[in-house]
Structure formats: C-alpha cells, structure tokens
Amino acid sequence: MNILVTGAAGFIGSHVCEALLQHHHVIGIDCFIGPTPKKWKEKTIDTLKKHDRFTWIEGDLLSLPLDNIVKRVDVIYHLAGMPGVRTSWGTSFDLYTTHNILATQRLLEACKQHRPKQFIYTSTSSVYGEKHGRVHEQTTPTPLSPYGITKLASEHLCHVYGSEFGVPITILRYFTVYGPRQRPDMAFHRFIRQMLFDEPITIFGDGTQTRDFTYISDCVDGTLAVLGNDKAIGETFNIGGKERASINDVIATLEEMIGKRANKQYMNQAIGEPKHTWADISKAERILSYAPNVSLQEGLRREVEYIRSLYGR
Structure with missing residues (x-):
C-alpha cells in the first residue's frame, strides 16, 4: 500500500x-x-x-x-x-x-x-x-x-x-x-531542558491546570x-492518554527523575488555553480497539532520556 x-x-x-x-x-x-x-x-x-x-x-x-x-x-x-x-x-x-x-x-x-x-x-x-x-x-x-x-x-x-x-x-x-522529538516550545521539552541547564522553569498560570497527556x-x-x-x-x-496530571505534579516528577529542584517562575495564564482537558476515548476503544498503555511516569522517563541525549546533558 x-x-x-x-x-x-x-x-x-x-x-x-x-x-x-x-x-x-x-x-x-x-x-x-x-x-x-x-x-x-x-x-x-x-x-x-x-x-x-x-x-x-x-x-x-x-x-x-x-x-x-x-x-x-x-x-x-x-x-x-x-x-x-x-x-x-x-x-x-x-x-x-x-x-x-x-x-x-x-x-x-x-x-x-x-x-x-x-x-x-x-x-x-x-x-x-x-x-x-x-x-x-x-x-x-x-x-x-x-x-x-x-x-x-x-x-x-x-x-x-x-x-x-x-x-x-x-x-x-x-x-x-x-515524547521523543517533541517540539522545543512544548511544555515537557521546555521544562526538562530548563532544569538540565539550571534555568528558571516558566509556567503559564498557577500550575494546577491539568492535561490528558498522550x-x-x-x-x-x-x-x-x-x-x-x-x-x-x-x-x-x-x-487521549493513559492518565491526567497537573503541571505542578509533572514538575515534581521531573525533579525526582533529574535530581534537581526546579526554579519555578509562574507567569500569567496563556490566553486561549483551557484550564483542563480530559478525553473520553470510549469511542476509539470500541471501534479502533485503542488502548493507551504508557504511564506518565514511564513516558516522562523516556523523554528525559531523549532530551539529555539531544542537548548532551
């Protein structure tokens, strides 16, 4: 094909x-x-x-x-x-x-x-x-x-x-x-890079916003x-993904993985972004047999490994 x-x-x-x-x-x-x-x-x-x-x-x-x-x-x-x-x-x-x-x-x-x-x-x-x-x-x-x-x-x-x-x-x-190859402007890529280089982490909003991470x-x-x-x-x-989490929870997980405390700098919430996202994937499960299986913990571990190799850190 x-x-x-x-x-x-x-x-x-x-x-x-x-x-x-x-x-x-x-x-x-x-x-x-x-x-x-x-x-x-x-x-x-x-x-x-x-x-x-x-x-x-x-x-x-x-x-x-x-x-x-x-x-x-x-x-x-x-x-x-x-x-x-x-x-x-x-x-x-x-x-x-x-x-x-x-x-x-x-x-x-x-x-x-x-x-x-x-x-x-x-x-x-x-x-x-x-x-x-x-x-x-x-x-x-x-x-x-x-x-x-x-x-x-x-x-x-x-x-x-x-x-x-x-x-x-x-x-x-x-x-x-x-995950690996994520755009450099996306949150996880930014957070990991900023932590690896001991730069302040810029967070839009108060960090309590949640996302359905895939x-x-x-x-x-x-x-x-x-x-x-x-x-x-x-x-x-x-x-959608296997689990949701707040931005603050993600950063806490990254701190444990990287072994550094994040220097968090909270900014005004970005215009145009919802406070929460959460996917109902029942239709995809039923028709596509879709079943996400990578936990946020494991997915973040893989992305940290990739970002380290990308920037030589």
Whole structure:
C-alpha cells in the first residue's frame, strides 16, 4: 500500500512514518515550518530515507503538484500544519490560515479528483475549548484560540468534501502528545531542558491546570488503528492518554527523575488555553480497539532520556 504522510518531518508525523514503513510504502512531505529547528527535522528525515520504502518530497502543499502525488497513493495521513496556541494570535494568524486551512483545502481538492481509500485528518483537543469532565466527540466545539479555530475549520472542510464528493475522511483529535522529538516550545521539552541547564522553569498560570497527556507511541497506535478500518470512515475520534496530571505534579516528577529542584517562575495564564482537558476515548476503544498503555511516569522517563541525549546533558 502507498501512503502519503504530510508533515513527515514533524514530531508526530515522523513517528507515524516509522510505524507505517514496517509494512507499507510511504511518501513523506514537509516544508519545515514551525518552531522545531530545521536541522533537527533534517536529521529525522535522513533516518527515514534509510528505508527502501520511503520517498521524500520537500515542499509546500500550497505549491506542490498535488494531483500528481495524490493519484499515486492509496491513503493520506494529513498531519502537516502550523502548530501552537500561544503563537496563533496577531499577525501570525496568516500563517495559521495558510498552512492549516488553505493547504488542507488544496489537498482535499486533489482527493476529489483522485479519490484515495482513506483521508485521515489529524486535529486537536484545542477545538473543544473550556469544558468540564471528560469530553466526547459529540461535545460542541468552542475553541479558545485562533489555532483551534483553524483546526476546526479544516475539520469542517473535511466533512463537506466527504459529503459532497465522497472523500472517505476520518478525523483524529489528539490530546497533548509528548515524547521523543517533541517540539522545543512544548511544555515537557521546555521544562526538562530548563532544569538540565539550571534555568528558571516558566509556567503559564498557577500550575494546577491539568492535561490528558498522550505518549507518542500510544498516539501512533491510535493513528494507525484507523488504517483499513471501514468503520472509521466519516467518524471523529479522541486520541487521549493513559492518565491526567497537573503541571505542578509533572514538575515534581521531573525533579525526582533529574535530581534537581526546579526554579519555578509562574507567569500569567496563556490566553486561549483551557484550564483542563480530559478525553473520553470510549469511542476509539470500541471501534479502533485503542488502548493507551504508557504511564506518565514511564513516558516522562523516556523523554528525559531523549532530551539529555539531544542537548548532551
């Protein structure tokens, strides 16, 4: 099977490529946007290129000849986009509309002409906004940030191309994915790096906010579980983790692992971020047999090990 992965050099995209390459041919596309240094992404791509079944295309979805690419593939995993809640305000919003909405629409147009067997769009828990308790896929989305709005807009695009043109779409909403290759602007990466270099840890809010943390291998398992699953067509799934925790609890765990006390500096709460997230994954459990199994303790241990090797600490 030939599978297209957009955002192949990114955090989640590269892990998805690695898993798919065990059994399939993969075409990876990336244009190296976002906060992760290009040299890190190029190193990731160099590793993927060692696989005989991997084809690399560097380029922007807004300018690539997508018709020629899409007609060669059976399945599309669309992970490319401009990430980040805090940076989506102000003049940066143009990057989000361009890379999240326009690029998705252009890819869907190609799918209209050369219909793949599946089109899997990866969205985010940010579409839900501030909710109480577990959120299920039928919860009314009320995003709090421009980023969340662009991801929700792309979800709607997927649905209309599915209903009007028969594009076989599936939407996955990820909840706070972490692990090796996590972007340097994401909380766990920042916390670990700052502690290793004896820098103050910057915490937005009072640290009591909680997240449903999803380890990268669990996220990949959920992502691949839709492949070839006819019951997933037209559906939306939450991909959440094994457990929730507060930011303060995470930092306490990191202090024990690293053997250092964190110099915590609390900042104003970031605009556009909910106080709590908590995924109801019962639908994914039922239809995808999704079962996250990596504990937060183990996942953090693996990420600390990776960050140490990344920075030579």
